[in-house]
Amino acid sequence: MRIDVITIFPGYLAPLREALPGKAISAGLVDLAVHDLRTWTHDVHQSVDDAPYGGGPGMVMRCEPIYAAVEDVTARFAPARRILLTPQGTPLTQAVARRLADECPSMLLFCGRYEGVDERVRALFDEELSIGDYVLTGGELGALVVIDAVARLVPGVLGSAESPAAESFSDADLLEYPQYTRPAEFRGLAVPPVLTSGNHGEIARWRGEQARLRTGARRPDLAPRPPGEASASPRRRRD
Numbered sequence: 001m002r003i004d005v006i007t008i009f010p011g012y013l014a015p016l017r018e019a020l021p022g023k024a025i026s027a028g029l030v031d032l033a034v035h036d037l038r039t040w041t042h043d044v045h046q047s048v049d050d051a052p053y054g055g056g057p058g059m060v061m062r063c064e065p066i067y068a069a070v071e072d073v074t075a076r077f078a079p080a081r082r083i084l085l086t087p088q089g090t091p092l093t094q095a096v097a098r099r100l101a102d103e104c105p106s107m108l109l110f111c112g113r114y115e116g117v118d119e120r121v122r123a124l125f126d127e128e129l130s131i132g133d134y135v136l137t138g139g140e141l142g143a144l145v146v147i148d149a150v151a152r153l154v155p156g157v158l159g160s161a162e163s164p165a166a167e168s169f170s171d172a173d174l175l176e177y178p179q180y181t182r183p184a185e186f187r188g189l190a191v192p193p194v195l196t197s198g199n200h201g202e203i204a205r206w207r208g209e210q211a212r213l214r215t216g217a218r219r220p221d222l223a224p225r226p227p228g229e230a231s232a233s234p235r236r237r238r239d
């Protein structure tokens, strides 16, 4: 997968060179290019923002450099999906990450700053994504989150092809079952005996039950309800 990021702080994306995304890049499974928006400015100060029409606090990112940057990157690399990071976008979920990993051989992420972008910039993008209902100072952390969530689903990036399937949010909107590793007992806390029984059918049954119990206790908004039962609160949207 090719990923282009446009930002005024290219250094912010450096953590992607570490750990699993870093390995995916080194292995050639993910091709990451980070572009400095100021490359597409023409004034001596390389300005990308201006005061908002109508007044109000802060500055707004201008159309001209953003159009120039997105059009230039699009002409050169033809990203399959152009995505604007914004708190007003569709919430990023595992289903959204899965869709992007499955359907997009390439994507372009644009990181806003200041009070956000000139409204006319929105026409450049295929979709807008939010990483949560809070306001960050810039879209770079959002881009890191989107790239991490999507890149690990690119075939070959995770060690075991099975591991994403049983994870939280991947299997029928359930949280993952509890996990244990050695030692079998630690400070009086024992691993559930079923996990050391060697009975794989029983282990699978226990894990399924634990996933349902855990989801019901921690995230009742996700838990499946019996058919016909009314919902007290709206269901979370999958994407």
Ligand SMILES: C[S@@+](CC[C@H](N)C(=O)[O-])C[C@H]1O[C@@H](n2cnc3c(N)ncnc32)[C@H](O)[C@@H]1O
Residues within 6 Å of the ligand: 085, 086, 087, 088, 110, 111, 112, 113, 114, 115, 116, 117, 129, 130, 131, 132, 133, 134, 135, 136, 137, 138, 139, 140, 142
């Ligand atoms: C301070 S925010 C602008 C917020 C904007 N004034 C509003 O109220 O919707 C600056 C930039 O940070 C990024 N950003 C902030 N919160 C975000 C979130 N929850 N998800 C994705 N991007 C976010 C966006 O790129 C945004 O343009």
